[in-house]
Amino acid sequence: MKKIALSLITSVAISTTLTADELSDIKAQLESLTKKMHILEAKNEASNNALIEEVSALKTLNAVPELANRSYTGLGYAASKVFYSKSPLSIGGYGKVDYIHYTDEKSKTKDEADNYRAIFYIGYKFTDNIIFNSEIEFEHGGSIGGEGEAIVEFAAIDFLIRPEFNVRTGHVLVPVGHINLQHEPTMFHAVNRPETEKYIIPSTWHENGILTYGSFGNLDYTVGIVAGMDAAKGKGAKTWRSARQGGRDSKAEDFAFVGRLDYHAMDGLDLTTSIFTGDSGQSQKGLNGVSHTVWEAHALYENGPIELAALYAKATVGGERNLAKYHTDNSISSEGSGYYVKAAYNITDEWAPFIRYEKYNAEEETLKYNSQTQSYEKGSAKDTKITALGLNYTPHPNVILKADYLFYDNKGVDDDRLELSMGYIF
Amino acid sequence: MFRIIFLTLFTTGLLSSKVLIKPDEAMKLHFQEATQISKKSILLVKDEIKSAQKIAKRKISDRVFRVFVAKKGDQIVGYGLLHTANVRTKDETALYIIDLKGQMKAIEIIAFYEPPEYLPQKRWLNQFIDATVENELKLKKDIHTISGATLSARAVTDSAKIALSVLAIARKNGKL
Numbered sequence: 001m002k003k004i005a006l007s008l009i010t011s012v013a014i015s016t017t018l019t020a021d022e023l024s025d026i027k028a029q030l031e032s033l034t035k036k037m038h039i040l041e042a043k044n045e046a047s048n049n050a051l052i053e054e055v056s057a058l059k060t061l062n063a064v065p066e067l068a069n070r071s072y073t074g075l076g077y078a079a080s081k082v083f084y085s086k087s088p089l090s091i092g093g094y095g096k097v098d099y100i101h102y103t104d105e106k107s108k109t110k111d112e113a114d115n116y117r118a119i120f121y122i123g124y125k126f127t128d129n130i131i132f133n134s135e136i137e138f139e140h141g142g143s144i145g146g147e148g149e150a151i152v153e154f155a156a157i158d159f160l161i162r163p164e165f166n167v168r169t170g171h172v173l174v175p176v177g178h179i180n181l182q183h184e185p186t187m188f189h190a191v192n193r194p195e196t197e198k199y200i201i202p203s204t205w206h207e208n209g210i211l212t213y214g215s216f217g218n219l220d221y222t223v224g225i226v227a228g229m230d231a232a233k234g235k236g237a238k239t240w241r242s243a244r245q246g247g248r249d250s251k252a253e254d255f256a257f258v259g260r261l262d263y264h265a266m267d268g269l270d271l272t273t274s275i276f277t278g279d280s281g282q283s284q285k286g287l288n289g290v291s292h293t294v295w296e297a298h299a300l301y302e303n304g305p306i307e308l309a310a311l312y313a314k315a316t317v318g319g320e321r322n323l324a325k326y327h328t329d330n331s332i333s334s335e336g337s338g339y340y341v342k343a344a345y346n347i348t349d350e351w352a353p354f355i356r357y358e359k360y361n362a363e364e365e366t367l368k369y370n371s372q373t374q375s376y377e378k379g380s381a382k383d384t385k386i387t388a389l390g391l392n393y394t395p396h397p398n399v400i401l402k403a404d405y406l407f408y409d410n411k412g413v414d415d416d417r418l419e420l421s422m423g424y425i426f
Numbered sequence: 427m428f429r430i431i432f433l434t435l436f437t438t439g440l441l442s443s444k445v446l447i448k449p450d451e452a453m454k455l456h457f458q459e460a461t462q463i464s465k466k467s468i469l470l471v472k473d474e475i476k477s478a479q480k481i482a483k484r485k486i487s488d489r490v491f492r493v494f495v496a497k498k499g500d501q502i503v504g505y506g507l508l509h510t511a512n513v514r515t516k517d518e519t520a521l522y523i524i525d526l527k528g529q530m531k532a533i534e535i536i537a538f539y540e541p542p543e544y545l546p547q548k549r550w551l552n553q554f555i556d557a558t559v560e561n562e563l564k565l566k567k568d569i570h571t572i573s574g575a576t577l578s579a580r581a582v583t584d585s586a587k588i589a590l591s592v593l594a595i596a597r598k599n600g601k602l
Contacts (some may be wrong), residue, residue: 048469055490061509063519064537068449092515123541133541160542166557182574218549265550268570304567316460392455397580398514426515 008062066128090123090133096185096423098192103416117140117185119153129160137204151246162214168224169210169248175222175260176274177201178298178311185423189344189354190388191402192419195394196338199362200313201294208250211258220262222274228254229280231290231323237362238379239323239333240315243280243292254279258291268302281319286326289319305346307354312339315362324367324376331368331379350395354404356388379421382411390419398425449494449508449521455486456523457496457504466493468601470592481559482591484584491592493602494521504531505602507589511581516540518581522589528597530557533586544575546582554586559594565588 018026041375060067095118101111116139121134134155140148156170173181179193180203188194209226234243245251256278263271275295281287298311317323320334338360346352362394363381370377390404402421408414436583445454453463469490470478481499494506504526523532533551538544550572557563561585565571571579571582596602 049467052467052469052490055469056492057508059488060492060508061492063508063517066537090516125539131541158542166542186576187574215547264547267553271575300573302566302570307566349564349566397577 003379047185062162065402088125090121090125092121092123092426094184094186094425096421096425099420100191101418103418104411104414107166107415107417109415118142131158131160132156132328133158164214164216165212165347166214167212169260171206171208172211172224173212174205174226174258174276175213175224176205176258176276176294177203177296177313178272178300179203180205185399185402185421186394186398186404186425189342189352189392189402190356190390190404190406190419191421194311194340194342194358195384195386196311196313196340196358196360199237199241200315200336200338200360201296205244206247207245208247208252209255209258218264220264222258222260224238224258225255226258226276227252228256228278228282230282231280231287231292231294231317232282232284232326234292235323235327235330235332237333239317240292240336241362241363251282251284254281256280258392271297272299273297275404282320287319287322290323290326291318292316293318307342307344307346307352309342310339313337313360320367321369321376324369328369328371331363331377333363333366335365337364338362344392350393352394354388354390356390356391357386359383359385370384374387383409384411385409400424446535446537449506449534449536452521452523452532452536453494453496453504453506455534456506456532459498460496460498460503462497463499464495466495466602467491468493468596470595470601474595474599478588478591478595481594482587483562484588486588486592491596493593493596495602502526502602505593506594508536509589511585513538513540513544513583514577514583518578520582520585522586524590524593526597528558528590528594529588530554530590533582533584540578544572544578546572546575546578550579551582557586557590559587559590561587561590 012113062286073114096116098115098116099113102109117396118138120135120136123131124135125131135153137149137151137153139151142148152171154171154173155170161167175181177197179188179197180201183193183204193203207226209224211222211224213220213222227245229243230251231243232243234240256276257407258276261272265271273296277293278291280292281290294313294315296313297312298309301308314337317332317334320332323332338358340356340358342354342356344352344354361381361383366379366381368377368379386409387407388404393401400423402423404419406417406419408416450463454460467490475489476484492508496500504524506521506523508519508521510517511520518538518540519536521534521536523531523534523584533554535546553569562568563586565580565583569579569583
């Protein structure tokens with residue numbers, strides 16, 4: 001259109017023989033063309049705006065279907081919701097593959113390359129307030145001929161009622177410690193979790209029960225009950241770890257109380273304490289009055305590129321004489337404790353060197369029943385001390401490559417190791 | 427105990443599907459002087475997206491944005507830009523509420539489809555108050571991450587910077 005107008009003007013400009021009538025006619029044509037051009041431009045703008053609005057509406061509808069309030073094939077808004085809602089099914093997961101080289105010549109442990117974890121989360125949102133979530137874990141390559149594991153680590157339904165009070169019930173993660181709730185490989189620095197959170201806090205720790213949780217300002221809480229430990233299973237250094245039932249036909253004669261408080265003291269500083277305590281005899285002969293308790297306190301601090309963490313954990317057994325008398329083939333531990341401190345520095349988003357020191361002893365106080373003399377012998381084991389020096393590389397927020405060297409003092413025996421790992425979440 | 431819990435659940439009537447807050451309600455909450463909240467959609471052309479990406483230092487995959495405008499009479503008092511980002515496998519949508527000085531006034535999570543424990547809390551979102559396009563908004567440097575929910579923190583932090591940049595370009599070019 002503009003080109004036509006321009007050529008007309010040019011024709012006028014170069015013409016030297018036009019009459020007054022002809023000039024007037026050309027002027028009228030120009031005015032008419034300009035008017036049509038404006039109408040077309042206005043229509044064009046209106047079409048563009050309508051298109052932008054439609055695209056924007058579709059984007060919003062796709063992102064937040066609940067905002068739509070549209071009907072589908074004549075149904076009411078509520079009945080139409082399912083047609084517009086996003087898939088309620090959610091699939092996620094994480095995994096890690098490790099290589100461990102034992103550097104001390106005297107080490108009895110062979111080097112290993114392990115498909116340590118392949119985990120899948122499956123969740124289903126019945127409504128925004130009733131949500132099922134589960135974690136299915138294959139450890140050490142899955143289960144073949146008794147090796148490896150295939151476990152349901154949690155399978156619970158959350159009823160979201162209000163910020164101050166919600167309910168989670170089913171097979172739940174026991175809310176004790178730091179790693180037990182956050183054990184994905186991108187969540188912690190070293191190739192392996194701190195051993196304090198393995199032998200004192202027996203992560204990964206999951207049990208059947210019911211939890212309530214919520215927030216009051218800067219304070220988050222969790223309280224509930226889960227099936228208690230089974231004292232008949234735990235002895236020696238694994239007095240707590242092996243006493244976990246894991247939700248597989250869990251004996252439920254005794255229940256345990258679980259509680260947790262998370263206090264967000266300031267930006268970047270979180271303080272937490274948590275406890276599990278309860279009888280663990282499960283009405284089994286000879287285990288009357290036996291109880292297991294694990295408690296901990298930890299602090300996490302982040303300031304700019306600096307990350308610091310510290311955790312102290314203590315595990316005790318009540319009715320230890322009965323427990324020792326039950327396990328006459330082995331000593332039992334009546335007290336264990338451990339701590340670790342960690343510092344990491346995020347040089348960039350990708351690179352983070354770190355150092356972690358820990359000291360723990362799962363057999364700080366042991367008890368052995370001598371059935372011949374019918375007497376109890378007290379004892380204790382040496383501490384395990386581990387210093388981990390390492391580097392994490394995170395090429396993508398969901399992908400991590402780790403390398404660390406552990407100066408490993410295993411109850412007085414050097415057992416250093418070099419560890420490499422790849423981990424992912426999705 | 428179970429009976430009490432289920433009675434509580436079903437008598438409270440709170441187990442219905444809903445968004446956390448509607449965008450226009452969020453705008454009213456933060457611009458209480460406003461007499462009118464309207465919505466507008468804007469399209470940024472290729473060069474504008476390039477400029478916004480340069481300021482944001484993040485890739486911007488959208489070209490069309492939904493903006494809520496708060497007015498007192500005929501005077502605009504502030505904006506809210508709706509932005510959706512993927513957290514892990516699911517999306518979150520938030521309204522980034524920005525005043526006339528280009529400062530972040532608040533962030534309101536509109537919808538969150540990941541498990542609720544990953545939902546950013548108000549106290550964490552408050553870190554963004556007064557942030558402008560001049561702020562780098564780098565996670566772990568300028569913004570503390572959320573313990574156990576790094577992916578949520580990353581999604582919201584990136585979206586906040588994108589919202590500030592897009593709004594700055596749109597206003598500069600007279601699109602708002």
